[in-house]
Amino acid sequence: MRQVDVLIIGGGPAGLAAAIAAREAGVENLLILEREESLGGILKQCIHNGFGLQRFGEELTGPEYAQRYIDKAMELALPYQCDTMVLDVTPDRVVTAISPTEGLQQFQAKAIVLAMGCRERPRGALGIPGWRCSGIYSAGTAQRFVNLEGFLPGKEVVILGSGDIGLIMARRMTFEGCKVKACVELMPYSSGLKRNIVQCLDDYGIPLMLNHTVVDVAGRERLEGVTIAQVGENLKPIPGTEQYIPCDTLLLSVGLIPENELSTAAGVELSPATSGPVVDETLATNVPGIFAAGNVLHVHDLVDFVSEESARAGEQAARYALGQTADNGPAIPVENGFGVNGVVPQRVHAGKVDAPIRFMFRPRNVYKAVRICVDFDGQEVLRGKPHMIMAPGEMATLEVEPQLFADHPDVSKITVRLEVRQ
Amino acid sequence: METRIMTCIGCPMGCQLTVEVENNQMVSVTGNTCKKGVEYARDEVASPTRMVTSVVRVPGRKAPLCVKTAQAIPKDQIFACLQAVRKAHVNLPVSIGDVVVPNVCNTGIDVIATRNLD
Ligand SMILES: Cc1cc2nc3c(=O)[nH]c(=O)nc-3n(C[C@H](O)[C@H](O)[C@H](O)COP(=O)(O)OP(=O)(O)OC[C@H]3O[C@@H](n4cnc5c(N)ncnc54)[C@H](O)[C@@H]3O)c2cc1C
Ligand code: SF4
Numbered sequence: 001m002r003q004v005d006v007l008i009i010g011g012g013p014a015g016l017a018a019a020i021a022a023r024e025a026g027v028e029n030l031l032i033l034e035r036e037e038s039l040g041g042i043l044k045q046c047i048h049n050g051f052g053l054q055r056f057g058e059e060l061t062g063p064e065y066a067q068r069y070i071d072k073a074m075e076l077a078l079p080y081q082c083d084t085m086v087l088d089v090t091p092d093r094v095v096t097a098i099s100p101t102e103g104l105q106q107f108q109a110k111a112i113v114l115a116m117g118c119r120e121r122p123r124g125a126l127g128i129p130g131w132r133c134s135g136i137y138s139a140g141t142a143q144r145f146v147n148l149e150g151f152l153p154g155k156e157v158v159i160l161g162s163g164d165i166g167l168i169m170a171r172r173m174t175f176e177g178c179k180v181k182a183c184v185e186l187m188p189y190s191s192g193l194k195r196n197i198v199q200c201l202d203d204y205g206i207p208l209m210l211n212h213t214v215v216d217v218a219g220r221e222r223l224e225g226v227t228i229a230q231v232g233e234n235l236k237p238i239p240g241t242e243q244y245i246p247c248d249t250l251l252l253s254v255g256l257i258p259e260n261e262l263s264t265a266a267g268v269e270l271s272p273a274t275s276g277p278v279v280d281e282t283l284a285t286n287v288p289g290i291f292a293a294g295n296v297l298h299v300h301d302l303v304d305f306v307s308e309e310s311a312r313a314g315e316q317a318a319r320y321a322l323g324q325t326a327d328n329g330p331a332i333p334v335e336n337g338f339g340v341n342g343v344v345p346q347r348v349h350a351g352k353v354d355a356p357i358r359f360m361f362r363p364r365n366v367y368k369a370v371r372i373c374v375d376f377d378g379q380e381v382l383r384g385k386p387h388m389i390m391a392p393g394e395m396a397t398l399e400v401e402p403q404l405f406a407d408h409p410d411v412s413k414i415t416v417r418l419e420v421r422q
Numbered sequence: 423m424e425t426r427i428m429t430c431i432g433c434p435m436g437c438q439l440t441v442e443v444e445n446n447q448m449v450s451v452t453g454n455t456c457k458k459g460v461e462y463a464r465d466e467v468a469s470p471t472r473m474v475t476s477v478v479r480v481p482g483r484k485a486p487l488c489v490k491t492a493q494a495i496p497k498d499q500i501f502a503c504l505q506a507v508r509k510a511h512v513n514l515p516v517s518i519g520d521v522v523v524p525n526v527c528n529t530g531i532d533v534i535a536t537r538n539l540d
Contacts, residue, residue: 047488047536048475061475061490063537064518147477150486175476175504194436198429199472203497388455389435 001106005321006030006314007095009086009262010115012041014294016069017307018113018314019078025318031107032073032080033097039073039080040066041117042295043303045140045147048168050195054304065303086116089266091287110321111289113313114263114277118256118295120165128214135223139165139253143172152176154249158226159183160214162190162197163393164301166253171200173251180204181245184212184228186235189366191393193301213237214250223248256299266290273342274298280331280347281357283313284320291317298344298360301395305360312355328352337375337417339364341392348414353405359416360397363390369421372398376411383419390418423449428466432458439463470497478510478522480539487512488536489522495529502527515540 006022008015011034019032038044043051046062053059056068073080084099095107120138128136135154137145142153143165157173159166162185170180183201188210190197201208209228215237216227230241258276260268268285269278277285277292284291293313294306319325331347343361359374372384384398398416405411424443429436435455441463442449451463471494477486489510495503503526510523516535523533 044537047477047490049473049490059473061488061536063488067518067538147488148485150477150479150484175474194429194434195431197436198431202429203472388433391434394434 004109007109008032008113011039014310015115017310021311021314022318025315027318033084034082035085091267111317114292116259116296118258121255133219136250139169139251156247157249158247159251161253163253164192167192167196167200186213278346282316334414337415339418353402358399366391375415430459430462
C-alpha cells in the first residue's frame with residue numbers, strides 16, 4: 001500500500017486549489033486522483049465567460065480559469081493521476097482506486113481532501129411521466145455534448161428549470177442553430193442570475209414561463225413534444241391550463257446535488273440542508289484527517305469562492321498531515337436563523353479561530369432591504385452591510401474576523417440570520 | 423417615439439426599466455432604483471454589445487476548440503460572428519489567446535482560443 005501525506009480526490013478547481021495550498025504549506029508527498037482524462041473538472045465544459053471576476057479581476061471562460069490553476073500545479077510539479085476513479089475511502093483513510101493503466105490501487109493517506117464536486121439531479125428524481133424516449137437530457141449533459149464532444153443533441157428545445165446552467169444552454173443551443181421554444185420554471189422566480197436571464201433568454205426572444213411545469217412528454221422512440229401547465233400556489237398543475245409544445249429535446253436544469261457516496265463510506269456526517277459534509281472552520285469533517293471543499297461541500301455559484309475555500313482545506317489538511325495541529329477540543333454549533341438555509345461551516349472552535357471565517361448560505365426566499373446578522377448566545381454581535389436584495393439563487397456570504405471570537409471566549413451557540421428592514 | 427421594456431443587469435435587483443427611445447437614443451427612463459440603471463439603459467439603446475463564446479470544429483479531433491471574442495462585439499453582429507467562427511480553420515497546436523478569426527466581421531475585435539490544444 002502506497003503512503004501519501006495529502007491525498008486529494010477530484011481534480012476540478014477545488015482539488016487543484018487544495019493541492020496547490022497543501023504544497024505551499026510544505027507537503028511534498030501529495031497526490032490528486034481524477035476520474036476523467038484531464039484536470040479541470042466541470043469548468044472544461046463551461047466555455048462561457050463570467051468566471052474569476054473576484055479572484056483575478058477579469059472575466060474568464062471556464063477553461064481559461066481552470067488553466068490558470070493547472071499551470072500553477074504543473075509549475076509546482078504536483079503529482080496527479082487522471083483516468084483514476086476512487087471507489088472507496090475508509091474512516092482510517094485507506095483509499096481504493098481503479099484505473100486502466102494502474103489497475104486496482106490502495107493508498108494510506110495521512111490526510112484527505114474530498115473535492116468530488118456535484119452532479120445534476122436526474123430525471124428520475126423529478127417524476128416526469130411518459131415513455132423513456134430519447135431526447136431528454138440534463139442541461140449539463142447537453143453542455144458536455146455540445147462543448148466537449150462536438151455534437152448537438154437536437155434541434156427544437158424546451159428547457160425545464162431556469163437555473164444558470166439551463167439559461168446558459170438556452171443561448172448555447174441558439175448559437176448552434178437550434179430553436180429554443182421556452183424555458184419553463186416551476187417557481188414564481190428564476191434561480192438564475194439576472195444577467196443570464198437577460199443575455200441568454202431576452203436577447204433571443206426565448207420566453208421564460210414562471211409558475212409552469214412539464215406535465216407530460218410525448219414520443220416513444222424519440223421525444224416529439226411536451227405538455228406544460230401552469231401551477232397554483234401549492235405548485236400543483238392547474239387543470240385546463242395545459243398547452244402542447246412540439247420539440248425533440250427537453251433539457252432539465254433542476255438543481256445540483258453534492259456527490260457524497262465516498263464521504264458516506266468514510267463515515268463523514270452529512271448535513272440535510274446542504275447534502276454535503278458537516279465541517280468546522282478549518283473545513284475538517286467529523287472524521288479526523290478528512291477535509292471537504294468545493295461543490296462536494298455545498299453547491300457554489302461562483303468558482304472564485306470554491307478556490308478560496310479549497311485553498312483553506314488544502315492548507316489545513318497539510319497541517320494535519322505534518323502533525324502541526326493540536327486537538328481543537330469541542331466545537332460549538334452554528335445555527336440557521338431567520339431566512340438562512342444550509343450555513344457552512346456548521347461548527348466553530350470558538351476559542352481557536354485564527355483566520356477570518358466566511359459564513360456561506362442560501363437565503364430561504366427573496367428578501368429586499370436585508371442584512372446578515374450574527375448572534376452569540378442570542379445576543380447580536382455583528383451586523384453586515386445592507387443589501388438591496390437577496391435570493392435563493394445567489395449564495396450569501398459574510399466574513400467574520402477572529403477578533404470577534406477572541407472577544408467572546410465563552411460563546412456556546414452561534415446563529416446566522418437575516419434581518420429585513422420593515 | 424418608441425417604448426422599450428428591459429431589465430437592468432447592474433445588480434441582482436434586476437429593475438424593470440421602461441425606456442423611451444427616439445433615433446436610437448434614449449430620451450427617458452423610469453423604473454430604475456439607482457443611477458446605474460440610467461447608464462445601462464443609455465448604453466443598451468445606443469450601442470448594445472455582448473461577449474460571444476462558441477466552439478470551432480478541428481478536423482480529426484473529437485474535442486472542438488472553444489473560443490471567445492477578445493472583447494464584447496455589437497449585439498447585431500452576434501450571428502455573423504458565429505458564422506465566421508464556424509468557417510474558421512484551426513492550425514494546431516493552439517494556445518489560449520491565439521487568434522482564430524482576426525477582426526471578426528470588421529468589428530476590429532479578434533476571436534481568440536480559450537484552451538490549449540496540441
Ligand atoms: C454547468 C455549470 C455552469 C457553471 N457556470 C458558472 C459560472 O458562469 N461562473 C462561475 O463562477 N461558476 C460557475 N459554475 C460553478 C463552478 O464551475 C463550480 O462551482 C466549480 O467547478 C466547482 O468545482 P469543484 O472542483 O468543486 O467541482 P468539479 O468542477 O465538478 O470537479 C470535481 C472533480 O472531481 C472528479 N471526481 C468526482 N468523483 C470522483 C471519484 N470518485 N474519483 C475521482 N475523481 C472524481 C470529477 O471528475 C471532477 O473532475 C458552474 C457550474 C456548472 C456545473
Ligand atoms: S437600476 Fe440600480 S438597483 Fe436597479 S438593477 Fe440596475 S443597478 Fe440594480
